Amino acid sequence: xxxxxxxxxxLSESARSIIDHSLPIKPVQNxxxxxxxxxxxKIIENGRMSKKYIFESTNDRNRFVTxxxxxxxxxxxxxxxxxxxxxxxxxxxxxxxxxITEFDKAYAKYADIIRKDIxxxxxxx
Numbered sequence: 700x701x702x703x704x705x706x707x708x709x710l711s712e713s714a715r716s717i718i719d720h721s722l723p724i725k726p727v728q729n730x731x732x733x734x735x736x737x738x739x740x741k742i743i744e745n746g747r748m749s750k751k752y753i754f755e756s757t758n759d760r761n762r763f764v765t766x767x768x769x770x771x772x773x774x775x776x777x778x779x780x781x782x783x784x785x786x787x788x789x790x791x792x793x794x795x796x797x798x799i800t801e802f803d804k805a806y807a808k809y810a811d812i813i814r815k816d817i818x819x820x821x822x823x824x
Contacts, residue, residue: 767813
């Protein structure tokens with residue numbers, strides 16, 4: 700039995716009252732795209748790069764922050780982080796020159812890779 704047929708059967712048996720059977724059930728396209736909101740890096744005041752990451756759980760948030768702290772220690776390049784319940788906002792600038800440098804771009808790329816990895820390998824609480 701195909702997945703679409705299993706889905707139809709499940710929906711028709713478990714939620715008869717909320718399904719409009721006159722509408723066709725469309726198969727989901729692009730299953731490899733994560734269902735998370737992804738904000739782009741922005742340039743904010745004082746020429747800093749900034750991005751907010753939102754997580755499913757505080758456990759995921761903690762894994763992300765721990766990975767970034769390990770990266771900072773290894774590379775010797777540090778970001779400003781604002782951490783709240785399930786959000787982390789990062790600001791990047793190279794303080795010695797007060798400009799965005801390759802160090803900041805590499806950090807940003809690493810943060811995006813770690814976030815994507817956590818989205819696909821989440822540990823929900």
